[in-house]
Amino acid sequence: GESVGLHLPTLSVQEGDNSIINCAYSNSASDYFIWYKQESGKGPQFIIDIRSNMDKRQGQRVTVLLNKTVKHLSLQIAATQPGDSAVYFCAENMMGKSTFGDGTTLTVKP
Amino acid sequence: DAGITQSPRHKVTETGTPVTLRCHQTENHRYMYWYRQDPGHGLRLIHYSYGVKDTDKGEVSDGYSVSRSKTEDFLLTLESATSSQTSVYFCAISESTGSNTGELFFGEGSRLTVL
Numbered sequence: 258g259e260s261v262g263l264h265l266p267t268l269s270v271q272e273g274d275n276s277i278i279n280c281a282y283s284n285s286a287s288d289y290f291i292w293y294k295q296e297s298g299k300g301p302q303f304i305i306d307i308r309s310n311m312d313k314r315q316g317q318r319v320t321v322l323l324n325k326t327v328k329h330l331s332l333q334i335a336a337t338q339p340g341d342s343a344v345y346f347c348a349e350n351m352m353g354k355s356t357f358g359d360g361t362t363l364t365v366k367p
Numbered sequence: 368d369a370g371i372t373q374s375p376r377h378k379v380t381e382t383g384t385p386v387t388l389r390c391h392q393t394e395n396h397r398y399m400y401w402y403r404q405d406p407g408h409g410l411r412l413i414h415y416s417y418g419v420k421d422t423d424k425g426e427v428s429d430g431y432s433v434s435r436s437k438t439e440d441f442l443l444t445l446e447s448a449t450s451s452q453t454s455v456y457f458c459a460i461s462e463s464t465g466s467n468t469g470e471l472f473f474g475e476g477s478r479l480t481v482l
Binding site (some may be wrong): 288289291293298299300301302303306346348350353354355356357358359360 | 398400402407409410411412415417425426457459461470471472473474475476
């Protein structure tokens with residue numbers, strides 16, 4: 258069967274490596290899925306989103322993958338940089354209400 | 368950055384006292400939200416508003432009330448603060464409709480400590 262990445266509360270990567278952050282969501286009826294980045298002492302900021310009828314979307318250095326079969330979302334960050342160190346949250350949105358998953362703290366080692 | 372201002376940014380109060388947090392936006396967005404953020408729980412929705420005088424409860428609304436008398440202001444009130452309400456509170460806004468993502472724009476947060 259297909260392997261689904263586990264959600265990890267913390268992730269440490271070497272600068273320049275690729276990072277993969279995983280998230281499980283709960284509502285199969287959710288319309289959109291969004292990744293947010295939260296730096297220390299600040300509010301979360303939008304990174305990338307994906308509509309429920311898509312399975313992949315790419316941005317600048319980031320890619321979001323959606324697997325509706327197992328209700329799993331992942332965020333891939335290419336060539337991770339020190340400025341990427343933050344807490345990352347996934348959120349599922351339905352009818353204007355967003356529900357957030359547990360965050361993952363990404364630490365980038367120089 | 369989205370024009371969202373939260374006040375106060377930091378507050379220390381005692382159990383049993385009333386507290387009001389204010390969120391002010393300059394974006395004219397229809398939807399406004401209050402979330403709380405606690406270690407181990409991520410962001411949880413307290414209340415939200417979908418228009419002036421239109422509000423609804425979120426998943427952790429007990430002990431909180433809200434009011435929205437103008438598009439730009441959304442107030443969160445703790446009638447009688449308890450230590451369990453010590454948290455960081457975030458206001459967010461969006462122009463969520465049925466056809467967009469509902470991307471949220473967050474304020475900088477208000478750290479509340481109830482002694």
